Amino acid sequence: MPDYRELLAIVRDERRRLAEAGPRRARSEGDFERVALPHDDCDVLRDLLVAEHARGVIEIGLAYGSSALAIAEALLVHAHPEAKHVIVDAYQHRFHDVGQEAITSAGLGAVCTIIDERSQLALPRLLSEGWVADAAFVDGSHHFHNVFVDLYYLRELVRPGGLIVLDDCHWPSVATAARYFEVNAGWRPEAIDRVTRLRAFRLPDPPVEAGFEAFEPFGSDPTP
Numbered sequence: 001m002p003d004y005r006e007l008l009a010i011v012r013d014e015r016r017r018l019a020e021a022g023p024r025r026a027r028s029e030g031d032f033e034r035v036a037l038p039h040d041d042c043d044v045l046r047d048l049l050v051a052e053h054a055r056g057v058i059e060i061g062l063a064y065g066s067s068a069l070a071i072a073e074a075l076l077v078h079a080h081p082e083a084k085h086v087i088v089d090a091y092q093h094r095f096h097d098v099g100q101e102a103i104t105s106a107g108l109g110a111v112c113t114i115i116d117e118r119s120q121l122a123l124p125r126l127l128s129e130g131w132v133a134d135a136a137f138v139d140g141s142h143h144f145h146n147v148f149v150d151l152y153y154l155r156e157l158v159r160p161g162g163l164i165v166l167d168d169c170h171w172p173s174v175a176t177a178a179r180y181f182e183v184n185a186g187w188r189p190e191a192i193d194r195v196t197r198l199r200a201f202r203l204p205d206p207p208v209e210a211g212f213e214a215f216e217p218f219g220s221d222p223t224p
Ligand SMILES: C[S@@+](CC[C@H](N)C(=O)[O-])C[C@H]1O[C@@H](n2cnc3c(N)ncnc32)[C@H](O)[C@@H]1O
Pocket: 035, 036, 037, 038, 060, 061, 062, 063, 064, 065, 066, 067, 068, 088, 089, 090, 091, 092, 095, 117, 118, 119, 120, 139, 140, 141, 142, 146
């Protein structure tokens, strides 16, 4: 069993180092700043998950590892022996495996599992294997159809009453996918009392499955 206090200190150091010095390697000049979730938003993500007492989290989109380390930090805070962080990223090799290295060098092997596959294929498999998460963070493909499929499976992978956090809802493709579930599946926007680009949705408990006759046309919220 890992020593959670020691791991927590290592993860916090790694997060600080990544925010201050950047990744060990980057795809190109300025790519880290363009791609990674900013440090303050990572703190917001961490605090949301700490408040949830999340033990199981699914993340889509590892890249340089900024959000992954923040999620890992949140999972370590409560030192639950079943803490599990599943990270799905199909294109980590394009980031020179820097995110994966950050997870490994922080000693998170027992807590984090990285799945090197498109989330649209990995999530249905996790579902059929019976995986249940308390929360999810979505920052993978930003194509509407991929985000929609991710959210479709997360609706079942995250337990009723759980939390789904998204980055980049300022993109119509992402906002529109989320909007379907808000309008038609009972997802409630969760207030975040800090300045952040993240959006969070609370899943209904019990789950909502309205008849198809009740379908409401949806579009992206013009003021997300
Ligand atoms: C915006 S970056 C994620 C940034 C990361 N959350 C951070 O804070 O550093 C998007 C990531 O999603 C991954 N990705 C893109 N399409 C994907 C897909 N269909 N399935 C899984 N991962 C995907 C990319 O490889 C990339 O690492």
